[in-house]
Amino acid sequence: MEILVKIGQFLLSLSILVVLHELGHFTFAKIFKTRVEKFYMFFNPGFSLFKFKKGETEYGIGWIPLGGYVKISGMIDESMDKEQMKLPPKPYEFRSKPAWQRLFIMIGGVLVNFVLAFLIYTSVLYTWGEQYLPAENVKYGVVCDSLAQSIGLQNGDKIVALDHQKIKKYKEIVPNIILNNPKTIQVVRNNEEKTIEVPTSFVPELLAHSSKGFSMSSTISLRYPLDKLSVGRLQKDFPAKKAGFKVGDKIALVDSLSFQYYDEFQSYLLKHRSQKVTVVLNRNGQEVKTNLELTEEGKMGFNVQESEKIFEFKTIKYGFLESIPAGIGKGIHSLDSYLKQFKLIFSSKTKAYKSIGGFITIGNIFPGVWDWHVFWNLTAFLSIILAIMNILPIPALDGGHVLFLLYEMITGRKPGDKFMEYAQVAGMIILFGLLIFANANDIIKLFSK
Template sequence: MEILIKVSQFLLSLSILVVLHEMGHFIFAKMFKTRVEKFYMFFNPGFSLFKYKKGETEYGIGWIPLGGYVKISGMIDESMDKEQMALPPEPYEFRSKPAYQRLLIMVGGVLVNFILAFFIYISVLFAWGDAYLPAENVKYGYVCDSLAQSIGLQNGDKILELDHQKQVKYSDILTNILLNNPKTMQVERDGEMIDIAIPQTFVADLLSQSSKGFSMSPVIEPRFPLQPFVIGGFSKESAAKEAGIKKGDQILLVNGKDIEFFDEYLAYLQTLKGQTVVLTVKRDGEVHEISTKLSDEAKLGISLKPYNHFEFAAIEYSFLEAIPAGINKGVDKLQSYLKQFKLIFSSETKGYKSIGGFGTIASIFPGVWDWHAFWNLTAFLSIILAIMNILPIPALDGGHVMFLLYEIITRRKPGDKFMEYAQIGGMIILFGLLIFANANDIMKAFN
């Protein structure tokens, strides 16, 4: 069910982005009286799931959810309509329009994607505000995985600064390490401040770890105490439930041990795989001892009742306040993604190994339907789509823009035959990237 919800959110988000991106091309084409023959969401080789014709344009839905397209008369695009291009130009065709009009038609989709992202961020801040966990409010420190421990971090450390720059949000710490390449982190440990050097290889190690699977334990996450340990539910095959544990019970001790933090509880259970443990349980004011056997994975088959151990910060915005805040957030996300994009081409970080396809994109959506998360992710994907489309690769919008700028500057239009070859070359590059990204996803699925 969780996978279905993730995929459903991904497809809805993709549909919105594709339709509005293509609408950008469509609007400018119509503005300059250029004929649009087809307007499709998703691709339709062979047949369409749905189509109808209104005026000169056929509207439809294809069966391959990899994007969408508008087919503009007199334009060399993925349709490779050589017969039409062999005929004399018509006034309503793309190739007959002035270069500046063709340029606006081509950037229309990217422009809409950027505007859409800013609009969504403004709307989200106005509707939900901005809630976050301040780094200084992670009062019990962090649980550190093996990668974090390899650079000197310990469970319970409080990361307060990077290169002596105070970290405002917990969620920004790893992002800043990845994108801004700090050399040190300032950590509070047992009441004392210490400096920890961040090795040059750490970013590469982070990216390498992220490329190994869709779902991985965080490198650092807020530490929280075990108590109150109240049972919120059970798995399908729960040894604890079979032993008599009930929903609402509070577990006080495990084998008589009073464990302070949840990560310590999990680590202790790992030492008792397949063994019988004695749980001291509080129920309706009375204390009971119940024996149960751990699974071979050291699990009791229980879940905790949600409890908020941390104080979150929340900023609310009026509509007028949300406008500049939403634009600033969009600009920050744009700059952040451009920095991430640079990592792909770095020989040190080998970021290309972490490139993901449709599986990776779908996996970032939550397993429950959450409109707040959905719209935030859709806005970010809109920025990604805009940047990817404006890359100067033939067959992408950016490729057409590159040749149009060449034409405007030199006053020489590239020949149709050259454009055909460039389009074919660009499509080969794009299919190669598509195969590579989704092959990475397949490798993640088997890790």
């Protein structure tokens, strides 16, 4: 069921972004009286799932969810309609329009994506406000895996600054480490502040660690006190359910041992994988003793849930006028963040290209339950990603057409139709190569998990 919810959110988000992106091209084409022959959501080689014609334009839905397109008369695009280009130019064709009008038609989709992201962020902040966990409220510190421990971090450390710059939000810690590559991390350990030196190899190793899965690495995560957690959803055919665990139970003892933190409890289970353990549960104030055999992965088979409030989050509410600059600011921050991520791909040191993902990676960023707040935040971010990817100067993308138009406007010379055809083919080969590479990475991740 979770997979279906993720797929549903992904397809809805993609559909909204594709339709509005193509609407940007369509709108500018209409403004400049340029004929649009087709307006499609998704691609339709061979046949369409649905189509109808209104006026001079055919509207439809294709069967390959890789994007969408508008077919504009007199333009060399992915349709590769060479026959039309052999005929004399008509006044309503793209090629007959002044270069500046063609430029606006080509950047129309990207402009819509940027504006859409700002509008969504503004609406989200106005509707839900902004909630975050201040770094100073992470009162139990963090849990560090072997990679984080290798640079000197320890379980229970409270991360307060990077390169002596105070961290405001807990969720910014790992992204800041990856994107800004700090030289030091300041932590509070046993009520004393310590400085941890960050080796140059840490970020590449962190990215490599993350690329093995479909989410940000749990190298640094929140530390939870075990007594404030209880048994949540029980997994079918796992030891906990068979042993009689019930939702709401609390772990009191395991093999007569008590644990202060959940990570200590997990570590004990990992050391005793495939072994029998005796568990004492606290069920509504009464002790319940049971025995079970751990799985080969050292698991009992249940999710945990908070039995009482653990962390104090901060919520900022915005009025209508306040939400506008705040939404634009959040959009600019997301744009800056993604550009930094994009820059990492071309760094030979980080090898971030191994983390590039395809449809599985993108779909997996959506939660397994439908949450409109999360959905719209992710849709806004994907809108920024779509804008940046489309403006790249690669033939077959909007940015490739923009590059040739700028060349024409500067030099006064228009690239020949034959050159544009070859450029379009080359661009499509590049795009298909990137598509195959990204989705191959996803497949590799699936089998390496």
